[in-house]
Amino acid sequence: MRIAVALSRSWQRVEVDPLTGALGTAHRGETPAEHAALEHALRLAELTGGSVHVLAAGPPETEEGLRDALAAGADRATRVDLDTPLNSLAHNGSAARSLAAALPETDLVLCGDRSADGGTGATPAFLAAHLDAAQALGVVHLELDGDRVVAHRRLDGGAREVLRLPSPAVVSVEGGLRLRRAPLPAVLAAREAEIAVVPGTPPDTAADVVSTRPRTPRPRAYPPPSGDTAHRRVLELTGALVDRTPPTVVGPLEPAAAADELLAYLRRQGYRS
Amino acid sequence: MSALPDTLAIVVVRDGALPAGADETVAEAGGAALLTGTGTARAAKELSAARTTWTVESDVVAPGSLAATLAPLLGEVRVVLLPASPDGRDLAPRLAFTTGRPLHAGAVQCGTDTADLSRVDDRVQVRVRFTGPVVVTLTPGVRGVGTPLPPPEPVPLDAAPGTARDAELVEVRPPEPETVELTEARRILGGGAGLVRPGEDGTAAMRTLTEVAAWLGASAGATRVVTDAGWAGHDRQIGTTGVVVDPDLYVAFGISGATQHTGGLGRPEHVVSINTDPHCPMTAMADLGIIADAPAVLAELDRRRRDD
Amino acid sequence: MTEVDAVVVGAGPAGSAAALELARAGRSVLLLERGPFPGSKNVYGGVVYARVLDEVLPEWWREVPVQRWVTRRSTMMLTGHQALTVDFRTEDWGSAPYNGMTTFRADFDSWLAGKAVDAGARLVTSTVATDVLRENGRIVGVRTDRPDGDIRAKVVIAADGVNAFLAKQAGLLPGTDPEHQTLGVKETLALPRATIDERFGLSGDQGADFEILGCTGDIAGGGFLYTNRDTVSVGVVLSLTDLAKSGRRPEDVLADLKAHPAIAPYLRGAELKEYSAHLIPEGGYRSMPPLSTPGMLVTGDAAAMCLAAGIWLEGVNFAIGSGLAAGRTAAEAVATGGGLDGYRKRLKSSFVLADHERLQRAPELVLSDRVQQQYPKLLCDFAQGVFTVGNPAPKPRLGKLFRDTAARHGVRLRQLAADAWTGLRTFG
Numbered sequence A: 001m002r003i004a005v006a007l008s009r010s011w012q013r014v015e016v017d018p019l020t021g022a023l024g025t026a027h028r029g030e031t032p033a034e035h036a037a038l039e040h041a042l043r044l045a046e047l048t049g050g051s052v053h054v055l056a057a058g059p060p061e062t063e064e065g066l067r068d069a070l071a072a073g074a075d076r077a078t079r080v081d082l083d084t085p086l087n088s089l090a091h092n093g094s095a096a097r098s099l100a101a102a103l104p105e106t107d108l109v110l111c112g113d114r115s116a117d118g119g120t121g122a123t124p125a126f127l128a129a130h131l132d133a134a135q136a137l138g139v140v141h142l143e144l145d146g147d148r149v150v151a152h153r154r155l156d157g158g159a160r161e162v163l164r165l166p167s168p169a170v171v172s173v174e175g176g177l178r179l180r181r182a183p184l185p186a187v188l189a190a191r192e193a194e195i196a197v198v199p200g201t202p203p204d205t206a207a208d209v210v211s212t213r214p215r216t217p218r219p220r221a222y223p224p225p226s227g228d229t230a231h232r233r234v235l236e237l238t239g240a241l242v243d244r245t246p247p248t249v250v251g252p253l254e255p256a257a258a259a260d261e262l263l264a265y266l267r268r269q270g271y272r273s
Numbered sequence B: 001m002s003a004l005p006d007t008l009a010i011v012v013v014r015d016g017a018l019p020a021g022a023d024e025t026v027a028e029a030g031g032a033a034l035l036t037g038t039g040t041a042r043a044a045k046e047l048s049a050a051r052t053t054w055t056v057e058s059d060v061v062a063p064g065s066l067a068a069t070l071a072p073l074l075g076e077v078r079v080v081l082l083p084a085s086p087d088g089r090d091l092a093p094r095l096a097f098t099t100g101r102p103l104h105a106g107a108v109q110c111g112t113d114t115a116d117l118s119r120v121d122d123r124v125q126v127r128v129r130f131t132g133p134v135v136v137t138l139t140p141g142v143r144g145v146g147t148p149l150p151p152p153e154p155v156p157l158d159a160a161p162g163t164a165r166d167a168e169l170v171e172v173r174p175p176e177p178e179t180v181e182l183t184e185a186r187r188i189l190g191g192g193a194g195l196v197r198p199g200e201d202g203t204a205a206m207r208t209l210t211e212v213a214a215w216l217g218a219s220a221g222a223t224r225v226v227t228d229a230g231w232a233g234h235d236r237q238i239g240t241t242g243v244v245v246d247p248d249l250y251v252a253f254g255i256s257g258a259t260q261h262t263g264g265l266g267r268p269e270h271v272v273s274i275n276t277d278p279h280c281p282m283t284a285m286a287d288l289g290i291i292a293d294a295p296a297v298l299a300e301l302d303r304r305r306r307d308d
Numbered sequence C: 001m002t003e004v005d006a007v008v009v010g011a012g013p014a015g016s017a018a019a020l021e022l023a024r025a026g027r028s029v030l031l032l033e034r035g036p037f038p039g040s041k042n043v044y045g046g047v048v049y050a051r052v053l054d055e056v057l058p059e060w061w062r063e064v065p066v067q068r069w070v071t072r073r074s075t076m077m078l079t080g081h082q083a084l085t086v087d088f089r090t091e092d093w094g095s096a097p098y099n100g101m102t103t104f105r106a107d108f109d110s111w112l113a114g115k116a117v118d119a120g121a122r123l124v125t126s127t128v129a130t131d132v133l134r135e136n137g138r139i140v141g142v143r144t145d146r147p148d149g150d151i152r153a154k155v156v157i158a159a160d161g162v163n164a165f166l167a168k169q170a171g172l173l174p175g176t177d178p179e180h181q182t183l184g185v186k187e188t189l190a191l192p193r194a195t196i197d198e199r200f201g202l203s204g205d206q207g208a209d210f211e212i213l214g215c216t217g218d219i220a221g222g223g224f225l226y227t228n229r230d231t232v233s234v235g236v237v238l239s240l241t242d243l244a245k246s247g248r249r250p251e252d253v254l255a256d257l258k259a260h261p262a263i264a265p266y267l268r269g270a271e272l273k274e275y276s277a278h279l280i281p282e283g284g285y286r287s288m289p290p291l292s293t294p295g296m297l298v299t300g301d302a303a304a305m306c307l308a309a310g311i312w313l314e315g316v317n318f319a320i321g322s323g324l325a326a327g328r329t330a331a332e333a334v335a336t337g338g339g340l341d342g343y344r345k346r347l348k349s350s351f352v353l354a355d356h357e358r359l360q361r362a363p364e365l366v367l368s369d370r371v372q373q374q375y376p377k378l379l380c381d382f383a384q385g386v387f388t389v390g391n392p393a394p395k396p397r398l399g400k401l402f403r404d405t406a407a408r409h410g411v412r413l414r415q416l417a418a419d420a421w422t423g424l425r426t427f428g
């Protein structure tokens, strides 16, 4: 089976300034979902005698992640040269276009369920659309049934959809499957390995971003009160009829005091006697 | 047959069941709903925020062919809104691609010419402006719905079934016992990234959380960060892409309160947040915020459980 | 098995400096780091006195990742309700060649490791050295936690920081000695840049470095307060033995410092971003282990090269200095097939051991009860006496006031003179 794995831009973790909402990339981290995608790919390739080709669309730093993937056992690596600035968080789909153009003929494309730099998980679906491939998103379990891949995907309320995939198909997986550890000689070899670089397609229109700021929750609408008199409705709205303690924040507390506080609260609310 | 409006909610229905966030999305679209999938007429009766409902029934729920079916109908619709539920997230990019529109995924608010998108694990909010046609997905749980409206009589639309390569459905499995246990639990203790110190074993932390939860007559749930790391099974993940729960009591250990998490939380009567950050959204929405080190508090509770 | 000229364990300042020298000498060198990137796991206060970088790179200040350049250094002596501060500032430190800088370790360590990589060293991250390999009583390599992870090397450089795991495996250290280690705990607090500028009297990229004495109660130690661009670092360094005796938690000691009336106004409204704790080798010259064994050199914190005595916290510069020396010694040994004995001599002729030798009494003095407890109280009370206007009583005579204050605190003037003399010999 010819398998491709899409690894997102340099596996970078985005930092948000809590005061201004400005973005930075101070910390690098790994995305469990993409590691899981790679591990699935390596296992499927072993089972079917196939090959694994890893791709990433991003600036040269992205190659670090590709080299890690080669060390873990991927056969080939391609970087699509595309430097989307961090602050273009708003748009979706430009990576997919570039990746689709660079993809060799494949049976299965494995992606993470969302990228490390704060994505929304739309890239795999766009990829499927570009490739005219079937898709299975949010997959928590993959298995082989003969020569076909069967994917278990999340649905609402904890249900699972079991899908048998045609070729080609794009699958995005959640994390949970740990990536194998690369042997030291492979790590060293991967540093010298060749990574193909192909030009990317920059997005033709950027989203019109008005502002970027730290998140503030939006007020929620609730059904109106049902009381039969205006007076009761007001009481209901203000919560005056419910015996409710006003929201409190206590601390910083030591663990023992914090446990006391929690257990006392549970007792007050009748969860413990 | 009435023309479709400027702003329209598209809701994917399975076997007559509405997905999470259906009513909110319809409300955000001003009451105009198009239901597609299987059992749409039945599902239409369950909507509480619709003023007008159209239906496009299909044989199967598959994103490629649904997009191909719906695309020709959407010419006059400028803003297409879908809930960011599993099926909505599946269909939205395909619709955007097929109709050549930009996709603004993961919105927390959508107006007629701007949308607020939540990004970077819900830590920033980006406002975008649009003039042309767009597809937007709305995160469930962000807005709530007001006065319920009586469901209007649905108007079936004639649509030629489109085709595209889709996966073949083997079966839909009902939720696993663990998931059911969680959806029905009246009390839940939730574990987040803050419950596990860097470099420590999260699986052990989640096991302790489960034991302490049992001691308090509760079940243990987790955030996506925890399930992604493999510290707890996917059945334990609470949120818009996990299990939607509705407990009376929710105690959050080291959880920041991202909308994708709280969107699956229902409306618990009592919420406690144990977090080192007094300003995180979880603590802001809690009845009791305890500023403390969550792993240490859990260890202390575990000690008391053993002594009990 | 992987074979190289040299393997350096730990990509902290010491390890990167060693790898850089080896690579520059044309040797094949592997630099192992257990974290996902250099600096990812490293805790420190925040100020680097980086003049040693002159040996690494001309005009390093043009590219080093800096938060602020220190132009203000203060030493504060606190009692529960008083503070006496010696405050020094100079514009000279605000331009090249600079004196000290605040910087984040993730940035600084990555930058320095990058220099080694540019010179030809191979950095391998997320890899832990788990043991040394021995042959005929000689160390010939290290084992790592990766599959197929043994590395054979002509020289091993242990730059793995304060726990000195490799030196212990090699039998150079008997075991951890809590007497010679202190615990550093630190919080990083966010404040808007303009607020920091205003409160600390700074502008542009100027920074402040406060060392604090008398803020740790019964526990020997000291405190610090540094400014970054839009955060401040505040922390305490505590004697492990005293800490255990006192039964207090390090967070509490830090909380007390933050609440002190002389410190609290600097931090008002700041938001906690990060809390961290780490051990520091404190012993100085007298507790240094043997620095080499056949096939292996020990450098940086692993060799207790850190200068940490209450109000000093200089480790990064010593780590770089000793790392450079280790790298040069190793490169020479590989080239000539000779031994590693030149290492100590090299260190002695540089500031690294020279400073340590001269300051060898400093930890003892600074951590003595008198300097920790009595003198801050004495000086603060004396200052209060001097500055209190006691009308209608006449102003006291200073000599008498000092003698009286000293007597009240049970300080014998002879002891004071002796300490002053030690201090002079040590620092003078």
Ligand SMILES: Cc1cc2nc3c(=O)[nH]c(=O)nc-3n(C[C@H](O)[C@H](O)[C@H](O)COP(=O)(O)OP(=O)(O)OC[C@H]3O[C@@H](n4cnc5c(N)ncnc54)[C@H](O)[C@@H]3O)c2cc1C
Binding pocket: A114, A118, A119, A120, A121, B121, B122, B191, B192, B193, B194, B195, B222, B223, B224, B225, B226, B237, B238, B239, B240, B241, B242, B243, B253, B254, B255, B256, B257, B258, B259, B260, B261, B264, B274, B275, B276, B277, B280, B292, B293, B294, B295
């Ligand atoms: C498409 C999509 C779907 C998603 N679906 C889901 C979903 O279904 N469910 C879900 O949960 N998430 C989901 N997410 C992820 C979600 O956006 C957040 O990333 C996630 O919920 C954050 O989990 P967390 O609160 O555990 O971690 P973080 O956001 O990292 O928060 C950790 C918290 O712990 C606190 N903390 C740190 N140390 C301590 C300590 N020692 N003691 C106490 N507190 C401490 C911190 O202050 C912080 O508040 C989804 C994301 C996307 C993009």
Ligand SMILES: Cc1cc2nc3c(=O)[nH]c(=O)nc-3n(C[C@H](O)[C@H](O)[C@H](O)COP(=O)(O)OP(=O)(O)OC[C@H]3O[C@@H](n4cnc5c(N)ncnc54)[C@H](O)[C@@H]3O)c2cc1C
Binding pocket: C009, C010, C011, C012, C013, C014, C015, C032, C033, C034, C035, C038, C039, C041, C042, C043, C044, C045, C046, C047, C048, C049, C127, C128, C129, C130, C159, C160, C161, C162, C165, C183, C184, C185, C186, C235, C277, C278, C279, C280, C299, C300, C301, C302, C306, C313, C314, C315, C316, C317, C319
């Ligand atoms: C609270 C505190 C405040 C301080 N403040 C200052 C200050 O303001 N200024 C200053 O100059 N100094 C300060 N220091 C001291 C300074 O941090 C150290 O002296 C300096 O970091 C020593 O450098 P190093 O390279 O020897 O060790 P480290 O910086 O500790 O580096 C060791 C490296 O080795 C890696 N490692 C460890 N074991 C292994 C292994 N088995 N395999 C692979 N890799 C391994 C580690 O991950 C690490 O990256 C402070 C220390 C503390 C604790």
Ligand SMILES: Nc1ncnc2c1ncn2[C@@H]1O[C@H](COP(=O)(O)O)[C@@H](O)[C@H]1O
Binding pocket: A005, A006, A007, A008, A009, A033, A034, A055, A056, A057, A058, A095, A099, A110, A111, A112, A113, A114, A115, A116, A118, A119, A120, A121, A122, A123, A124, A172
């Ligand atoms: N720039 C990129 N290069 C390679 N793969 C990507 C890129 N962006 C996203 N992906 C893949 O698409 C998945 C979902 O990303 P996103 O849609 O950004 O959340 C990621 O986990 C990757 O597998």
